[in-house]
Amino acid sequence: MAEDKIKTNEPQKGVEGSNLQWAPQAWAHLELVRSKSPLIQCITNFVSMDFMANTLLSAGASPAMVHSVDEIPEFTPKALGVCINMGTLTPDWLPGMKLAAEVANQCKKPWVLDPVAAGGTSFRLKACLEMMNLKPSVVRGNGSEILALFKGSVDSNSKGVDSVYCSGDAVEAAKSLAQQSGSVVAVSGAVDYITDGDRVVCVHNGVPMLQKITASGCSVTALIAAFLAVDPSHAIEATASALAIFGVASEIGMDIARGPASLRTSLIDSLYGLDEATALGRVRISCL
Numbered sequence: 383m384a385e386d387k388i389k390t391n392e393p394q395k396g397v398e399g400s401n402l403q404w405a406p407q408a409w410a411h412l413e414l415v416r417s418k419s420p421l422i423q424c425i426t427n428f429v430s431m432d433f434m435a436n437t438l439l440s441a442g443a444s445p446a447m448v449h450s451v452d453e454i455p456e457f458t459p460k461a462l463g464v465c466i467n468m469g470t471l472t473p474d475w476l477p478g479m480k481l482a483a484e485v486a487n488q489c490k491k492p493w494v495l496d497p498v499a500a501g502g503t504s505f506r507l508k509a510c511l512e513m514m515n516l517k518p519s520v521v522r523g524n525g526s527e528i529l530a531l532f533k534g535s536v537d538s539n540s541k542g543v544d545s546v547y548c549s550g551d552a553v554e555a556a557k558s559l560a561q562q563s564g565s566v567v568a569v570s571g572a573v574d575y576i577t578d579g580d581r582v583v584c585v586h587n588g589v590p591m592l593q594k595i596t597a598s599g600c601s602v603t604a605l606i607a608a609f610l611a612v613d614p615s616h617a618i619e620a621t622a623s624a625l626a627i628f629g630v631a632s633e634i635g636m637d638i639a640r641g642p643a644s645l646r647t648s649l650i651d652s653l654y655g656l657d658e659a660t661a662l663g664r665v666r667i668s669c670l
């Protein structure tokens with residue numbers, strides 16, 4: 383059973399030692415998603431809907447884009463995980479986002495927040511901070527987004543959805559944000575950092591060209607929701623596994639890609655076809 387392979391021991395330090403535990407765990411999480419096919423409710427921006435749904439499907443999960451307040455009380459309890467993304471936020475979407483988070487909390491289902499461009503405008507920052515108050519299981523953002531949530535201020539240098547900081551610049555902010563909020567915080571970038579405010583786990587998979595595919599961050603956040611849905615009591619581990627598996631799929635996809643458009647396609651194919659030996663050989667996770 384894939385559940386048996388999910389370890390809860392404290393990780394060892396260093397990439398090599400940690401991989402002895404983390405790579406099989408990442409594979410086990412993917413196997414669980416494939417076998418359980420969790421229903422993942424996504425409330426997400428218009429840019430990301432297609433790539434996000436296809437990422438979830440290729441991993442074995444079952445995506446549904448449902449954002450109406452008229453449906454959430456009936457639909458959200460059926461989902462095993464919820465992904466809430468602030469990417470093309472307008473005031474009329476916010477009540478549905480809040481309601482879905484509240485229903486997920488009542489049903490003890492994990493939900494994941496993607497605070498797209500949190501520091502871009504005061505409207506967006508306020509909305510993202512209100513969502514943080516509803517206690518997501520995990521918040522995943524790029525360096526700029528995590529720094530904006532931590533500081534609680536708009537960034538005058540903001541480039542909108544793209545980060546102007548490296549993920550490493552936001553590690554201390556991520557730790558403090560995790561301690562303050564009680565959520566696991568993931569900062570993505572060349573290295574992904576995942577923290578509960580105490581432990582920091584680093585994922586070294588991925589390719590730089592992911593930054594040239596819109597909604598790659600949105601899609602990996604939804605993948606985190608799927609991995610969390612099958613292992614809700616190990617948020618750090620499930621988050622690291624999702625980021626690593628997505629990164630591995632991008633690395634394999636990159637071998638045949640001719641640019642961002644074909645990488646998008648080959649990543650989806652690689653995620654769908656990923657096998658155990660390849661996953662075990664490629665996952666690179668360490669601890670700070």
Ligand SMILES: Nc1ncnc2c1ncn2[C@@H]1O[C@H](COP(=O)(O)OP(=O)(O)O)[C@@H](O)[C@H]1O
Binds near residue numbers: 571574599
């Ligand atoms: N320079 C890089 N090298 C490898 N992987 C990267 C790099 N930059 C981003 N990624 C990966 O791309 C995905 C999206 O991350 P990121 O670009 O930080 O998010 P966003 O699109 O929300 O800004 C993540 O899986 C991350 O690991």
Ligand SMILES: Cc1ncsc1CCOP(=O)(O)O
Binds near residue numbers: 427430469598600
């Ligand atoms: C371009 C854009 N504009 C609003 S949401 C969005 C997609 C952002 O996707 P990601 O954060 O994954 O790069």
Ligand SMILES: [Mg+2]
Binds near residue numbers: 498600
């Ligand atoms: Mg993003």
